[in-house]
Amino acid sequence: MKSVLEVESLTFAYDSAHPVLEGITFSVLEGECVGIVGANGAGKSTLLWCLLGLLKAAGAVRFFGEKLHRRHLARIGVVFQNPEDQLFMPRLIDDITLPLVNRGMSRALAAERAMAALAGAGLEDMTHRPANQLSLGERKRAAIAAALAGSPDLLLLDEPTAELDGRAVRQLADVLKGLTVARLIVSHDLSFLHGLAERIFVLAGGRIVAQGPTNQILSDRGLLERAALV
Amino acid sequence: MKVLRIVGAVAMLAAVAGIAGLHSLRGLALGLLAGLTCYLALARSMARALRAALPVLVFALSLTAVQIIFRMPVTNLAVKTVASFFFITSAFRIYPWANLLAGVSPLSPLFTLTCYLLFVRHFSLIFTSEAVRLLQARSLCITKPYGRGSFRSLVAALVALFERSLVRAERFYAAQSLRGLAE
Numbered sequence: 001m002k003s004v005l006e007v008e009s010l011t012f013a014y015d016s017a018h019p020v021l022e023g024i025t026f027s028v029l030e031g032e033c034v035g036i037v038g039a040n041g042a043g044k045s046t047l048l049w050c051l052l053g054l055l056k057a058a059g060a061v062r063f064f065g066e067k068l069h070r071r072h073l074a075r076i077g078v079v080f081q082n083p084e085d086q087l088f089m090p091r092l093i094d095d096i097t098l099p100l101v102n103r104g105m106s107r108a109l110a111a112e113r114a115m116a117a118l119a120g121a122g123l124e125d126m127t128h129r130p131a132n133q134l135s136l137g138e139r140k141r142a143a144i145a146a147a148l149a150g151s152p153d154l155l156l157l158d159e160p161t162a163e164l165d166g167r168a169v170r171q172l173a174d175v176l177k178g179l180t181v182a183r184l185i186v187s188h189d190l191s192f193l194h195g196l197a198e199r200i201f202v203l204a205g206g207r208i209v210a211q212g213p214t215n216q217i218l219s220d221r222g223l224l225e226r227a228a229l230v
Numbered sequence: 231m232k233v234l235r236i237v238g239a240v241a242m243l244a245a246v247a248g249i250a251g252l253h254s255l256r257g258l259a260l261g262l263l264a265g266l267t268c269y270l271a272l273a274r275s276m277a278r279a280l281r282a283a284l285p286v287l288v289f290a291l292s293l294t295a296v297q298i299i300f301r302m303p304v305t306n307l308a309v310k311t312v313a314s315f316f317f318i319t320s321a322f323r324i325y326p327w328a329n330l331l332a333g334v335s336p337l338s339p340l341f342t343l344t345c346y347l348l349f350v351r352h353f354s355l356i357f358t359s360e361a362v363r364l365l366q367a368r369s370l371c372i373t374k375p376y377g378r379g380s381f382r383s384l385v386a387a388l389v390a391l392f393e394r395s396l397v398r399a400e401r402f403y404a405a406q407s408l409r410g411l412a413e
Contacts, residue, residue, distance in 0.1 A: 054404050078408050085398070085405040088352035090328040098345075099409040102336045132355070146409075 001029040002064065004154045004182040005051070010059035012050050020046050021057065021206045028154065033176070033183040035193040035214065038203035039228035044186040045081070047203065048158050052078065064153070074103060077147030077181075081159040083139035086146060087131035092118065095131060096146045103150075110149075117149035118142070121175050137168025141175055154182045161189040190218055190229060202227050235325045242268065242321035249313045258309050265316030272323040286315045345411065353402060360394050 010024040020043045028034045038044045050057035053068060061068040063075070080086055089095040096114035101107055118124050121141040123134075131139050140160060147155055160176075161169045169192055176183065176196055187193060193200060193214065200217040202210040204227040210217060217223065224230045249261045273279030290308035297304045330344045364387045372380045 049404070052404075052408060054408075073408055074410055076408075078405070080401060080405050082401065084352075084356060085401045086409065088348055088402075089331075090326075090348075094332065098331070099411060103410050104336075107332075 001031065003027045003062075004030055004032075004064060005184065006060070006062040006065075007051065008060040008062075010047070010050055010057050010061065012046060012055060012057035019206055021050065024059070024203075024208055026201050026208065026211065028182050028184050030153075030182055031180050032199070033185065033197050035197035035200040036184065036186045036203055037188060037190060037193065037200055037217075037227070037229060038186075039188060042203045042227075043206045044188075044203055045158055048078075048156055048186055051156070052076070074150065075153045077144075077150060077152035077155045079140070079143045079147050079155070079157040079160060081162050083131065083136070083143040086143050087139060090130050091128050092123065092131055092134075092142055093127040095142070096149045099146075100149060113149045113151075114145075117145040120148065120178070121145040122171065135168070137164050137171060140164065140168070140172055144172075144175060148179070148181070152181060154184065155179065157183065157185045157187075159187055159189075160185060161187060161192045188229060190224070194218055202229070204228070239321040239325035242317045242324065245317045246314045246321075249310055249317065252310075253306075255306070258306055258313065262309055262313040262316070265313040265320070268320040269316040272320050282319075283312075283315065286312055349402075349406070353399065356398050356402070357395055360398065361391055364391050364394075 005028040007027065008025050010021055011019055012021040013019040024047060026034070026036075036044055036047065046055065049055045051061055051068070052073065053061075053070065063069075063072045066072070087095045089098060093111065093114050096117060097107065097110040100110035100113060105113075115124070115127065118127055121144055123138060123142055123145060126134060126138065126142075131142055134142065144155075144157075144160075157176075160172055164172065169189075173192060173196060176185075183196075185193060185197060197214045199212065200214050201208050202217060202223065209227060210220070210223050221230065245261070245265070249258070249265075252258050252261060269283070270276060270279060290312050293311070294304060294308045296302070327344060328348060330340055331348070334340045334344070368383050368387045372383050374380060
């Protein structure tokens with residue numbers, strides 16, 4: 001399988017004396033679901049921002065073997081922790097079609113794609129409602145639908161289960177399980193990742209301190225305690 | 231129907247331009263009355279419409295009060311402001327401006343303008359919700375609404391609101407940039 005995303009020796013610091021991320025190296029393969037876990041302040045969201053080029057970091061980020069460039073971003077779907085940062089249109093369907101139309105797709109095709117993406121997220125009855133009238137769980141699924149409508153090769157999710165209740169977490173997990181696109185989920189919700197991720201990287205103090213198959217990582221109580229995850 | 235709506239909205243916007251050029255008090259009074267009639271006729275609820283107009287009315291009254299207090303010439307700017315508000319609001323009730331996005335090409339300046347207005351509206355909602363949350367948190371911390379401690383907590387809440395708004399604005403910009411809306 002090809003590598004969708006390769007990260008090599010990624011290092012980032014707001015001030016040079018205190019690096020937030022140091023020597024981060026990992027990869028995500030096609031169709032794979034990878035989790036990055038870490039306690040609050042471990043640098044998870046910063047890592048995502050560095051991967052996307054929103055923060056300038058040292059090291060290499062490659063997308064299908066090429067140095068990640070702005071033009072690649074159209075092939076990466078991003079779901080932010082707070083869906084309000086992404087959805088702002090008067091109707092959900094407009095929120096999803098807007099980036100597609102803006103990138104040159106015909107309105108008819110964009111609407112078709114948006115409907116399919118919303119149906120995939122179980123939101124086909126809410127296409128004409130504004131995002132702010134939906135529950136948080138529905139908004140998160142809508143944000144995923146918005147990211148998937150562009151048929152990305154990689155989906156990045158930042159703390160997807162933050163503030164969600166049990167049922168919403170389950171519904172979100174069901175949506176993510178059904179996907180074949182490569183997924184990188186940054187979270188501290190171990191039970192959520194348990195049924196989803198194939199591999200997990202543990203981030204602590206700005207470094208990857210462990211990596212391996214999900215079951216192996218999540219069964220290592222000592223490691224999780226050292227990483228302040230339990 | 232869509233054409234009629236557009237014509238109606240354009241007529242309302244033309245009335246705004248007309249009001250701006252008016253100088254006679256009688257003409258302005260008639261314009262204000264016409265604007266108010268349209269505004270109330272198109273409103274879903276009279277009470278909500280009047281509530282929505284309140285900030286503009288307060289602004290207009292404050293403007294006139296400042297001119298009177300500081301013995302400046304009392305202009306008709308306040309009347310023009312209120313009348314323009316009535317006509318502009320009516321125009322966008324006839325043809326909701328957010329719908330423009332679905333009807334114009336992404337290459338059109340109108341598309342960019344509508345996007346920008348949607349951003350502003352969305353961020354205003356975020357800003358309001360953050361402000362409400364902070365004020366609620368503050369009200370739980372203070373024992374009396376006035377006094378030194380209360381004032382300090384209000385200042386702290388405003389500083390926090392500024393910081394939070396910056397963070398939210400940064401995230402919103404990043405999200406929209408990644409969705410290609412900055413291209």
